Amino acid sequence: MGLTHQSCGKAVLSEKFNIKLGSDDELVIALAGNPNVGKSTVFNALTGLNQHTGNWPGKTVANARGNYTHKDKKFVLVDLPGTYSLLANSVEEQVARDFICFGQPNATIVVTDATCLERNLNLVMQVMELTDKVVLCVNLMDEAKRKGISVNIKGLEEKLGIPVIATTARNGSGLNELMDRTYNIALGIENIFPKTIEYPQEVEEEIDKLSERLQNILKDKLNSRWVALRLIEGDTTILDSIGKFLFDYNTQSIEKEEACIYEY
Template identity: 75%
Template sequence: MGLSCQSCGKAVLDTKFNIKTSGQNDLVIALAGNPNVGKSTVFNALTGLNQHTGNWPGKTVTNARGSFFHKGKRIILVDLPGTYSLLANSVEEQVARDFICFGEPDATIVVTDATCIERNLNLALQIMELTDKVVLCVNLMDEAKRKGIDVNIKALEEELGIPAVATTARSGKGLRDLMDRVYNVALAHEKTAPRPMKYTPAIEEEIEKILPQLKEILGDQLNARWVALRLIEGDATILESINNFLYDDNKFDCEGVACVYEC
């Protein structure tokens, strides 16, 4: 098919997301999560910037970024719009998905609301399917305490296979611990083992059918199983994004993927 990746990894950060990194000393960290869970509050507390926050969902609509130093590394933090999934049902979901997928951040923090953690785990599980460099931030711990909700952080870590850190972003509590874990995951000092998602036999069979071809087309640029799942769901926007981010729009010969998509 004559495919060649025009802009992979860190190059995509520069050309498509306008994030300039200066080599080894910088870590790019994404902040993802459902709307209204405190992502921008975490962002502001860590960067000293003033992203819009407020008690209603949908305040952050584009990727805001800021930087600070942690243990001698420059951390470039990217505050993503709040999303309930990575299924590209809305502009916000596509913006968040594309950054995590193609920006290849060194780690992704999934901010969750400690008072309704189950609802938030849907997104966390989707991100864990895409990348193993994930840290769970269990925020609004003060609210949980006020409501008499006890969150078992250790059990969450064991069940999910990723680090989890309790925070109260409004007062800054837990944020240093959060960044220590993020730093360790980004630099592979701490190994994660996200719990693998198993689907029904019918879906697993479909994945198996298209996986070899997708692996051949994508190489190691993208998680082929994850792309297979998106295609099975009928999400054609992933093809547009592959085209845009990995092959500079007109350079990608879609024929192979289109064939897979119809299978």
């Protein structure tokens, strides 16, 4: 058997990401976003920790983690490195991708810059392709206001089908609502209808064929449609990560199962 019971779920968090949950009902929240959009500022405000923040990109290169309590629940918040995509073009992208894929967070908050939202939405859509437990935090609202930019938060929420919250993390504005909506998504309280991306028919047909085969291997451990898309794009780094996080190294079955993906 390639998939081991122990290497799934909470055990993966502990063994592969060194995140030990205090209790079984503790919830894990990932904090993703482009570089320099205020992720660590949100992280510090929520956890009371002092993750380094500054005015230049690329400071958070490993996963920092902290805790906060909201209402009756304890949360572990994981501050991911800043990335423009999840396509594993860099170490940062791979670290962020692997955590969202294999850490199985109960929700992922994507922090964005209100002054250049369009560029930031690329990552939001990529995260939405991977998981439907997404919360969009539109940060730096004070800067947007200063520049005369207004953001239609309700309109975004309707178009994307996920919670969208305006924040100015530097002064704490909007963070309570961010925690409320994240709580709802993590616990499945709020009904959401995340927009799905549909590709041209011939691509969709290939996705269907490949993801059906992947489903047999991945079970429900990872979104097989998303993996199929990565493989169609020629990104095979996901196979290394699947081997590392979901399967035992050293088993013949993984070789057989990976070979079966490659054969396709």
